[in-house]
Amino acid sequence: MSSMLSAELAATCSALGYFDSKAKKYFADSNTLEAVKDLIRYLRRDDSSHAIRRELGESMVLQTDLLPLLKCYWEETDLFDVLLRLIVNLTTPALILFDEEVPTDKTARNHYLQMEEHLQSYKEAFVDDDVWAVLSTKLSQILEIVNLLFFYSSAAD
Template sequence: MPPTSSSTIVTVTGDYQYQGESHSHSDPVPCLNLTFSVGVGMTQTGKLIYTELQSIANGIGKFHNGDYIREQDAVDCVKDLIKSLRRENETCNIRRFLGQAQVLQEDLVPLIVYYGRADEELFEVTIRCLMNLTQPARIVFKNEVPQDQSTRHCYIQVEEYLQEYKQAFVNEQFLKVLSEKLAYFLELNVLIERLLVLLRNILHVAATDVDRLRTDDDASTHDQIVWQMHQTGLDKLILYIASSDDERRFAIHVLEIISLMFRDQSPEQLSSAGASRSRREKERDEQELTRITDMERAKKQSQLLRLTTR
């Protein structure tokens, strides 16, 4: 959304049209828990669209006493978000609005964490929405970086929101649910591709300026996600899919994921890490061998002493 000089909550009365669909409101659209910035120069149509999105976002759920509570119409609301994303204009207005509203951080990720295991329909539709929202900026801008200043500003905004999303995925509980679901779906042969694409999208997001300034021993957002993939067993599932003849159709997705996991590492770093690990293993084996040898020597000496004292 372009920079604004003021913020307001828009309410709508009467009949209006939103992207070709007729709506009628006798009362103002409810504004439950979110406030969005609306530009002073924004058209009435734009205000109506954003008010509709605000109503949809507020209908998904909210946090209460530290737990996320979904609304009864959460599935339909997430489906409405997907429909809205299909109708966005060339500046990705819907995507930027949802990024400003932090719908992914405040609603979609919590939906997976709190309800992803038990509600199959909610899990599936939320994954579809996450896949859409995490698409690389270059793809949603028709595989090119805009040249005109205003559209390029929108492109940069989408990139910034993607970086914020990536930070939101540094969530072990979220990745644990994904790991469990991926293992489950491997048996049923469903939804696997969507989960792999979502992982690819998450790992594809560029590093922030803060991450670029981190020292070598300070884990970046990317490093944290890769580590939590390891902690939750996602990396083992990826390797299983890569080595399974039955899952060859996912080979390109898996190749992208593995490549992106190590994209911040140079060949020299990877090779030296392997060598360092080998040296540690060798030292450990040598120490273990020395310990066993000493034990055997002590045992023989003890036996010899018993024989000489008889």
């Protein structure tokens, strides 16, 4: 990966916000929504070596920024939606990204193993009860809406 692209990724990750350990709260930047969208765009442009995905894994952006943002700003629907899209994208199994075959080429295999290592660290980050509380609350809200739609459509019949 070029140093220019690496610098762009670092700047984009910095634009997400910061965690205040005293307040135990993540403070979003004014451009957080756009920064998350930019990270999604970067992943869309990723090459076959998955350099961008590996760089984001190395920076631990999921653990240090994305999950804390999700926990603190889950009520902001637009931000929550794009955050969830990015998190799902980053947690895509490495095997799927390599066409369901473990690479035999030495370099590609090292990239694969590096991505597997990042995925394992993501699993550790998802042990947080607060993340699951947010996800279950959002899922409950969605199910309530679906239930209401089903109720009203059944009543109309």
